[in-house]
Amino acid sequence: MQFHLNGFQPGDPEVAPFASRRDVDAGGELPPEVDVLVVGCGPAGLVLAAQLSAFPGVTTRIVERKAGPIELGQADGLACRTVEMFHAFGLAERLLREAYWVNETRFWRPDPHDPARIARTGWIQDVEDGLSEFPHVILNQARVHALLLDAMHRSPSRMAPDYGLEVADLVVPEDPAARVEVVLRRTGTDRAGEQVRVRARYVVGCDGARSTVRRAIGRTLSGDSANQIWGVMDLLAVTDFPDVRCKSVIQSEHGNIVLIPREGGYLVRYYIEMGELAPGERAAGRRIGVDDIVAAARRILHPYTLEVGDVVWWSVYEIGQRLTDGFDDVAGTGRADRPPRVFIAGDACHTHSPKAGQGMNVSMQDAFNLGWKLAAVLEGRAAPALLHTYSAERQAVAQQLIDFDREWAARHSAHAQAGKAAQAGLEDLYTEQGRFTAGVATRYGPSLVRGGTEHQGLTSGFVVGTRFHSAPVVRFADARAMHLGHVAQADGRWRLYAFADRDGVGPGSRLRGLCAFLAEDPCSPVRVLTDPGADVDAVLDLRAVVQQGHHDLSPADVPTLLRPRKGRFGLVDQEKVFCPDPRPGQDVFALRGVDRERGCLVVVRPDQYVAHVLPLDHHDALTRFLTAVLRRPEPPAEPVADVDRSAS
DSSP states (O other), X not given: OOOOTTSOOOSOTTSOOOOOBTTBOTTSSOOSEEEEEEEOOSHHHHHHHHHHTTOTTSOEEEEESSSSOOSSOSOOEEOHHHHHHHHHTTXXXXXXXXXXXXXXXEEEEEETTEEEEEEEEEEEESSOTTSOSSOEEEOOHHHHHHHHHHHHHHSTTOOOOEESEEEEEEEOOSXXXXXXXXXXXXXXXXXXXXXXXXXXXXXXXXXXXTOHHHHXXXXXXXXXXXXXXXXXXXXXXXXXXXXXXXXXXXXXXXXEEEEEEOTTTTOEEEEEEEEEOOTTOOGGGGOOOHHHHHHHHHHHHTTSOEEEEEEEEEEEEEXXXXXXXXSBSOOGGGTTTOOOOEEEOGGGTEEOOSTTSOHHHHHHHHHHHHHHHHHHHHTTSBOGGGGHHHHHHHHHHHHHHHHHHHHHHHHHTSOGGGOHHHHHHHHHHHHHTHHHHTTOOOOOOSXXXXXXXXXXXXXXXXXTTSBOOOOEEEETTTTEEEEGGGGOOSSSOEEEEEEOOTTTTSTTOHXXXXXXXXXXXXXXXXXXHSOTTSOTTSSEEEEEEOSSOTTSOOGGGSOGGGSOEETTTTEEOOOSEEEEXXXXXXXXXXXXXXXXXXXXXEEEOTTSBEEEEEOTTXXXXXXXXXXXXXXXXXXXXOOOOOOOOTTO
């Protein structure tokens, strides 16, 4: 993380300078008009607010019907891809320090010699080698929320939620230029029932499966229930079960458990099968209590014992998969006529069983996809048509999740007596679906923000439409071994990773030609899209990876664009060039299958997904792609002077 660009400032460098606005009182009363109103302080809402808080020019407020932050969470699993995203927010180190790391998944079934007892039958590595530089971790959802709230507080906007407010009504005017009208109702004891009216350019409903925002725009969750009841509880307990500190999938004659160790060394979560529902029956009618869940766990764990010290949290749920047919307020036939103004994310548009640990992760990725697009449109850097890509991309991902979850839930509920084939199938499921559960299987289809694959042969490891798969490098300026993807922050900028051809930065190299074009050509996207007076990397952040070792390159060899002068002092940014890590098996060109003769340019969106792969010398193609998505904001209109009419 770079800082001190515009002058030395003491104190915590992760607290951004406060960029105050006259029309926004951070943490005070809601203003009558905002750019973005986020409804709901769940994982999706907080990721969206945290991302938008980096843009002080965008007036964002987030409201929540509860009186304050949650203390006990529901979801707790954070996939590798989610930890990658948290790194962009500057939160990964704290997250990893607190969380439980899932290293193995162990499988238990009835002992063949005594089926009344369970016995361990196998185990698998939780995340395959090389899939991500980050692990799969477990952390209380309340702590996840706290990290995101802290990121908001440290942002230039100093954003804080407005608690005790729920949506009572929402109206989308027919005029596409008019703001969405929202009536909020206070839920607190002091002013309960009082209404607050807000007009917003955009509204995002992250308000859960019973979403008021979803109902207001006419979207409905549709799907079915698997007619299965599961209980879940977080325990502080004494047990002689040997794998209590490893993720375990347990199938017995008495039912099934998915055991998830929690952070801190003692807490453990149990997902416990509680039986089937008759058609039309609801779980609430069974009146299942925590004692019933504990008793079921004891039966399934036999011959091992379970003595409960404290039940920290528990719940009962039905397994079901439901999805809306769109994630915004524009019907399919109206997409050519107007851009969306109201969006839904997370449980408001997709629900499923929690055992695969995907709900919170997919919800946060919904928000990460939407946040940079809203900021780009509101700052005038993209046309509102960009917002159509949110529903198109994320609805397809949610459908994949629903299909995956249906099979996942069914296989976990298969009765133990189904035999060894069922058990082997469950282990195979965990192995085969490892990329999906790690969150790295998403691949967006062609769109305004995803180019074609005609040049995919230049690299096999940076696949167009998938997340940018980071790899180890050495930073040239200071010989620091690091991950290339870690230079990206959740700041709305696009990244251009230029992998040098065999000639490196030589006079005739493709890399030098790219730098010359971007820096000097009047048609280059850097010159076309960057505001006059702004830093050269304010919109497009170019980074280069050369093939030479860091001792074999001289600063004088580096093109000027890769050593740009920035800030009010014209300080030189020395951190744009990287070299391969010389350790065995760590060469980025080999790891990501980059063509050493020709090199390549990997264009990465602000949400860390590969938008395009191009040859280094296809300058026109790069310009066409980026200028189709982005534009330079129009300068603000000059104020019209008042005319003195007193003489007439």
